[in-house]
Amino acid sequence: MDFLDRLGIDLSSKILMNLEDPSDIVRVSSVSRSWRHFVIANGFVQQLCLRMFPQLSRVSRVIELNKCTVIEPAVGSSHSAELETLEKDHRVYNFLARVCTSSHVYGCIQRAICASSTDSYPGKRVENTLSACRAFYWSSKGQSNPAMPEALTYELVSKFCIITEINICPFEAYFQLGSPIYSAKSVRFRLGYSKTSNDVGKGLLAHSYPSADDKFIWTYTSQEFPMAQKSDTQKFKLPEPVLCVGGILQIELLGRVQRNKADGLFYICMAYVQVVGRSLSPAFGVEILEPSGKFVLLQNKLEKFHDQPIDAIETIARFVQSSAGDLWQIVNRL
The missing domain is CATH 2.60.120.260 (Galactose-binding domain-like)
Structure with missing residues (x-):
């Protein structure tokens, strides 16, 4: 039995919102296509990031820089464009959550x-x-x-x-x-x-x-x-x-x-x-929008997160x- 389907959206969402480790949400999204769609459509990774860092509530939009492949939505298909946006946000916030919980300081x-x-x-x-x-x-x-x-x-x-x-x-x-x-x-x-x-x-x-x-x-x-x-x-x-x-x-x-x-x-x-x-640089960057104080969250797909302390020479x-x-x-x- 697929309990996410049987319990309904509200109760299933309450259950998944109790997850605190971003890797657990990734595992949930890997169970099946329906579970992946449920996680992405409800933005659970983004909500987890907001719980961890309320400052992210000022993000106006997310941009992936240097993306290798871009899937253009079909003409007149707003649903395809919305789904692509949700999947993009899922990818970016998923990587951001993993970077934010890195152990090195x-x-x-x-x-x-x-x-x-x-x-x-x-x-x-x-x-x-x-x-x-x-x-x-x-x-x-x-x-x-x-x-x-x-x-x-x-x-x-x-x-x-x-x-x-x-x-x-x-x-x-x-x-x-x-x-x-x-x-x-x-x-x-x-x-x-x-x-x-x-x-x-x-x-x-x-x-x-x-x-x-x-x-x-x-x-x-x-x-x-x-x-x-x-x-x-x-x-x-x-x-x-x-x-x-x-x-x-x-x-x-x-x-x-x-x-x-x-x-x-x-x-x-x-x-x-x-x-x-x-x-969080160079994998991530921000562009502050004045005078609103909101900012654009940028992920550079060609850069990796350097999870190492600065060495003595530097x-x-x-x-x-x-x-x-x-x-x-x-x-x-x-």
């Missing part, structure tokens, strides 16, 4: 864009937070108000990434009496995209927080995470993996703890920032490129 920061303020620029610039050498750091300007926030903005390795956690190490001023730690009281994370397709972050260093914030659209804002007043790397794991569409991450540093005895002002200083996740190469010739940092990194 790695560092996802491409470069630092800007900081809301910088003390003694460029010596204590935000780019220092990408170095593993704790002797170099970013420092905010001093403030008399300990509630004044700061923000660090980064560009990720691609415009389509899954972020799972952010690791931050506050700076310990070992050269000051008592080795004070210039941490923040709490942190919050925002993900989004740039309003312009021009060079991201160009000229933003001259802007103060939150005026530079006007350059970006934020599609996800996390909860606040309390920061410990320690110089160790602190891991902030997001409640659920988040799909970043646009490739921009901002770290909001909320509240100041440490006062500098020399001038009596409060500072925030960070030694290291790491974003952990996986890039990591060093990125650091050398972003360090602007600072030989001392390069030597320490090596």
Whole structure:
């Protein structure tokens, strides 16, 4: 007996919607032609992806790039065209679901864009937070108000990434009496995209927080995470993996703890920032549609998903490129 046929569409759909592994849905669609049609016609893989990543609700359409064969629907056959669209969506979302559940994660920061303020620029610039050498750091300007926030903005390795956690190490001023730690009281994370397709972050260093914030659209804002007043790397794991569409991450540093005895002002200083996740490029890409904020999901049929962490050579190469010739940092990194 075919229970999908006997139970009807509604009850059968409720049963299949309990599947959480995309490979299980693929197996269901492989049982028979009728089951495959049922899975594709109801878009179960797409619904699974939406449950995993609500950010996909902004997808306006799906496009397969470099497809080898294209089946043209018969003239006047709207049913054939609709079926072809459903099958295309099934293929793309099926591959996307498998890629999103891949086990490998790695560092996802491409470069630092800007900081809301910088003390003694460029010596204590935000780019220092990408170095593993704790002797170099970013420092905010001093403030008399300990509630004044700061923000660090980064560009990720691609415009389509899954972020799972952010690791931050506050700076310990070992050269000051008592080795004070210039941490923040709490942190919050925002993900989004740039309003312009021009060079991201160009000229933003001259802007103060939150005026530079006007350059970006934020599609996800996390909860606040309390920061410990320690110089160790602190891991902030997001409640659920988040799909970043646009490739921009901002770290909001909320509240100041440490006062500098020399001038009596409060500072925030960070030694290291790491974003952990996986890039979905080059197999997938996005094209953001303004001003609606929706986006086109692109799958490149000629590209494969590289399910491997970035190797040490590439990591060093990125650091050398972003360090602007600072030989001392390069030597320490090596």
